[in-house]
Amino acid sequence: MPKMLFEKKLSKTDIEYRMAVPMKSLDAFKIPEGEHSKDFGVTDIHGKRWRFRCCTRKADPYPKPVLSSGWIEFPKTRILKEGDEVTFSVVDMKGAEDLELEIQARKKIKLFGEEIWTPL
Template sequence: MYRRPIFTKILSRTDVKHRMTIPMESFNVFQIPQGKHSKRFVFIDMIDTGRPWSFRCSTRKKDVYPKPVFSSGWIKYVRRKGLREGDQVSFFFVEKDGEEGLRFGVQAQKKLRLLGKDCWTTPF
């Protein structure tokens, strides 16, 4: 399995309580059809044996600045992984041997402080 990073983000309070904002420089990866303001994307959990997660990517309907976010499905993922403000999540393009096309992957990492240093661990 090959993976190419799309983006990694340290989670804010809004990201873990309501919806996750998507960095604008990565928004072009998540193509929403013309005339629509949202689309569901399936992400393969890179740690939890390939479990699929469905997140809705949406933008503002009537604003020049789209401000893309992951909404529906995102908070369920946050709760399942026990994520908090300061933890991080990474998104990838995933290519499996023998399968055609790219898929999306997601991986959460929890921040731990050990002996005065920040360490990252993957929740299941």
């Protein structure tokens, strides 16, 4: 069973440029010592495979991790908007270096006057 890594409410920057990753989750990406990025695999709830890159700042004591390459296509494809949520869960740690994640996006909708979250 996948273990939740983090959940995030999306900002405009997360959707249009890059997604900020919570610092507490950075260790899971296992970026090699001396490097500042790592690509990893993600599978959505529809079984589609994605490749994202987690990057950190090179010359800053605060690494501020972000998802860059590959990420922007995901919110565009799912038509995500500011305030929608994504959840990343760890599916498998294939050896010490490879990380396999699952992503789920949710959108808040109103149905008969009640707000509910629906998976995308």
